[in-house]
Amino acid sequence: DSFTFPTQNNVARGEYSLSVVSMKPLVELETKLVQNLDDYATALELKLQILRRHIAEMRVENEQAQRNVNLYLSHPLSAFALIRRLHSDWPQWRQYMSEPVGRAQLRNFDTLQGALPTQMDLQDACNGIVRIQEIYGLQESHIFEGKLAGIQYNTGMSTGDILAVGQHLSCTKNSTEAIPWLQEVRRRLGNQTKNPNEPLAVGKSEVLWLLAETYIKSKHYAEALPILDIALKDKIADAVFLRRREQVQQLIAKERSTILDSDKPKDDPRLAEFKQRCRSRGSMSSLHCCYNFTTTPFLRLAPLKMELLRQHPYVVVYHDVLSDSEIAGIIGMAEQRMARTATIAQPNRTSSPTRTAMGAWLKRSSNALTQRIARRVVDVSGLQLEGSERMQVINYGIGGHYITHKDWFTHAPTVMGNRLATVLFYLSDVEQGGATVFTKAQLKVLPRRGTALFWYNLHTDGEGDWSTVHAACPIIVGSKWVLTQWIREPSQIFIRPCLQRTSAGD
Numbered sequence: 001d002s003f004t005f006p007t008q009n010n011v012a013r014g015e016y017s018l019s020v021v022s023m024k025p026l027v028e029l030e031t032k033l034v035q036n037l038d039d040y041a042t043a044l045e046l047k048l049q050i051l052r053r054h055i056a057e058m059r060v061e062n063e064q065a066q067r068n069v070n071l072y073l074s075h076p077l078s079a080f081a082l083i084r085r086l087h088s089d090w091p092q093w094r095q096y097m098s099e100p101v102g103r104a105q106l107r108n109f110d111t112l113q114g115a116l117p118t119q120m121d122l123q124d125a126c127n128g129i130v131r132i133q134e135i136y137g138l139q140e141s142h143i144f145e146g147k148l149a150g151i152q153y154n155t156g157m158s159t160g161d162i163l164a165v166g167q168h169l170s171c172t173k174n175s176t177e178a179i180p181w182l183q184e185v186r187r188r189l190g191n192q193t194k195n196p197n198e199p200l201a202v203g204k205s206e207v208l209w210l211l212a213e214t215y216i217k218s219k220h221y222a223e224a225l226p227i228l229d230i231a232l233k234d235k236i237a238d239a240v241f242l243r244r245r246e247q248v249q250q251l252i253a254k255e256r257s258t259i260l261d262s263d264k265p266k267d268d269p270r271l272a273e274f275k276q277r278c279r280s281r282g283s284m285s286s287l288h289c290c291y292n293f294t295t296t297p298f299l300r301l302a303p304l305k306m307e308l309l310r311q312h313p314y315v316v317v318y319h320d321v322l323s324d325s326e327i328a329g330i331i332g333m334a335e336q337r338m339a340r341t342a343t344i345a346q347p348n349r350t351s352s353p354t355r356t357a358m359g360a361w362l363k364r365s366s367n368a369l370t371q372r373i374a375r376r377v378v379d380v381s382g383l384q385l386e387g388s389e390r391m392q393v394i395n396y397g398i399g400g401h402y403i404t405h406k407d408w409f410t411h412a413p414t415v416m417g418n419r420l421a422t423v424l425f426y427l428s429d430v431e432q433g434g435a436t437v438f439t440k441a442q443l444k445v446l447p448r449r450g451t452a453l454f455w456y457n458l459h460t461d462g463e464g465d466w467s468t469v470h471a472a473c474p475i476i477v478g479s480k481w482v483l484t485q486w487i488r489e490p491s492q493i494f495i496r497p498c499l500q501r502t503s504a505g506d
């Protein structure tokens with residue numbers, strides 16, 4: 001179920017990619033690293049300059065000696081100087097050559113190293129990219145070139161970027177998904193040979209090996225063979241490749257290969273619905289719009305722009321209910337309290353989290369601002385908040401999403417009661433992706449800064465309403481912020497008493 005709680009009070013390691021806000025320090029970290037490397041280059045240049053100057057002087061002296069060796073050595077001061085230089089100076093030059101350059105920069109790097117993203121961060125980031133590709137059905141080649149869901153951006157993927165995703169995918173259950181990525185790396189490397197002086201150069205033989213192994217792992221033996229052959233033909237491979245080739249030939253003779261694409265696992269229906277809804281056009285399909293004057297007495301003075309999206313389940317949107325300064329204040333508070341949000345079902349990290357975001361709980365009584373927001377929740381819902389959990393602010397990260405879930409509990413605690421209703425405020429616009437979708441009710445709501453979504457999670461008799469299952473589609477481009485208030489049953493006794501179900505759908 002979807003009860004979420006923070007596991008840590010600050011950004012713990014391996015949690016950068018989960019929200020845009022938690023990645024912010026990385027930009028400054030890179031600034032420092034670039035400066036440090038620049039300082040290292042300066043130290044190298046300084047040493048080089050000193051060397052060049054001395055070499056020039058040495059050459060002048062030595063050439064003079066060479067022109068007339070006898071004359072040079074006949075002069076006692078020249079001969080003396082030669083002896084002295086060779087005895088005293090040259091060992092010092094040896095010493096100078098052996099001294100490492102940039103020790104200070106190396107030490108400085110070591111102090112920054114602890115803040116570098118971990119393997120887990122990279123995995124999360126890979127998962128995010130793959131999720132965008134999968135859920136929206138994007139072509140890998142488009143992503144490589146920086147075209148995301150029909151929009152061409154200036155940023156594409158480098159060979160190193162693509163290889164990292166390929167490597168990640170080759171270790172996953174569906175390793176065949178790595179193939180387009182690794183093939184692209186292979187294509188980009190082309191006939192290029194690795195420059196041994198380039199620290200970041202990608203080795204072609206390593207890529208070919210990984211590609212061949214990925215084919216072999218998924219029993220596509222026939223495809224592995226030509227890959228190994230390329231490596232052998234280019235003579236960039238060694239005996240290991242030759243042995244592997246023989247093994248593959250034996251496998252082809254013995255075992256049946258799988259035909260590419262035939263073994264694609266079928267999506268489970270929930271995932272299929274999620275994909276379909278996220279890919280659908282974002283029509284709000286409102287039933288009607290009106291001004292709400294009636295939910296609470298306050299609204300008679302300041303009516304809210306309300307749009308009814310569905311009657312069953314009852315889902316409404318309120319436009320422009322938060323001001324820019326209120327939003328800035330809430331985000332500012334949340335930023336200081338960010339922690340990874342984990343669901344109770346999986347409080348520890350797994351490779352495929354159901355929710356990829358960082359969150360903060362805010363007490364409604366914290367300050368005038370949170371009290372005002374709480375009041376707004378009462379206004380849009382007509383419900384009371386005593387006994388409800390705190391407000392939760394969420395910021396999503398790379399390909400951030402929240403899989404299909406229901407906000408109500410199957411076994412609700414009797415004291416706190418179940419989550420009768422949800423109010424979801426959008427604190428930001430999202431450039432692409434990140435819609436809230438109701439998969440059963442076939443509704444897609446695009447985040448709009450300042451808008452609130454309200455729905456009932458329970459039928460009038462208190463039973464959980466399955467038609468309220470919903471999800472957050474992966475963000476493609478943007479930083480999505482939401483504030484959620486789940487509203488518990490007990491304090492609503494007189495407002496929305498438990499009734500027999502009125503009509504079929506209610």
Ligand SMILES: O=C(O)CCC(=O)C(=O)O
Pocket residue numbers: 002402407424434435436437470471472473482484
């Ligand atoms: O972020 C969204 O669009 C949905 C969030 C949600 O479903 C929740 O917090 O329960």
Ligand SMILES: [Fe+2]
Pocket residue numbers: 002405406407470
């Ligand atoms: Fe939810």
